[in-house]
Amino acid sequence: MNVIVAGAGRLGTQIAQVLAAARNEVTLIDVDDDRVAELQGRIPVRLVAGDACEPALLEDAGALTADLVVATTGDDEDNLVISLLAKRQFSVSRVAARINDADNAWLFDERWGVDVAVPSATPLISLIEEATGATDTVALLRLSKAGVDVIETAITPQSSAAGRALGEVRLPEGTVVATIIREGRPTVPDPATRLRPGDELLLVSHTATEREIHAAFQ
Missing domain, CATH: 3.30.70.1450 (Regulator of K+ conductance, C-terminal domain)
Incomplete structure (x- = not known):
């Protein structure tokens, strides 16, 4: 599975590492050059520095062939824009987005290209299970294909x-x-x-x- 994770904070990095460990091709994007440089060589994913809200950057990151896009930035507006681009412009089959502010939860639906809306307090297990569509969970996560x-x-x-x-x-x-x-x-x-x-x-x-x-x- 080809996966793009937008946002290299703790949650985004954890998701990227778990999915990479399960033999998926993962690209992790973050707008902070220093954060990307910090992660270089430390995690087994492709790292891209830049704004995932920019269509050109998403395309360069592999959005045209992505099976899953997960927007995990700390900004709800960014997560919605990333989701909309992934779904509408790049036809990504499954898009998951993190909700940072509960008051914005009503926005995170198919109108913005979001298949799976995940509140920030949701455990990692639930986010990955819902985002990937995996339903056979053992301990943290089971990806049966892997x-x-x-x-x-x-x-x-x-x-x-x-x-x-x-x-x-x-x-x-x-x-x-x-x-x-x-x-x-x-x-x-x-x-x-x-x-x-x-x-x-x-x-x-x-x-x-x-x-x-x-x-x-x-």
């Missing part, structure tokens, strides 16, 4: 993995850590990284269950 599960676990002060290096944690076979979200920011996992309470981990596995992942870290 044949992998993306499972989320959090490190608490009571977790057995707290204070240990990631490389010291014995993972189930066929499982890798896709990203560690620390203090709201995704980081590239490294075997030497010491896990801290508050860390959120996204793991990709072909075989492991949520229970097995929980046992490894908790």
Whole structure:
């Protein structure tokens, strides 16, 4: 699946990483050059600096062949414009948009090209499930076409993995850590990284269950 995510804040970056880990082709756009430069080489997606409200930039980012566009900027007006362009100009089959201000929720419908409107408080699991149309959810997300599960676990002060290096944690076979979200920011996992309470981990596995992942870290 070809995916464009507009907005490289925490939510947009998490969505991009999860979908990329599930073997989708993902392009992440952000208007902030510094944010794009910060993410270069740290996440397995194509990064584009620029305003996703500009049709030319969306086209350069691959909108003509995109299966899904997710607008996750912090500005509702931008998210609506991106959605409308994706649907009307580029005929993207599925468009999801984040609602930042609940008072604007009534605008996020088919008139603006929005197939899936997601309030900002919606958990990541629900946003990705609704945006992709995936209904077979195991733990965080299952994308049946990719044949992998993306499972989320959090490190608490009571977790057995707290204070240990990631490389010291014995993972189930066929499982890798896709990203560690620390203090709201995704980081590239490294075997030497010491896990801290508050860390959120996204793991990709072909075989492991949520229970097995929980046992490894908790």
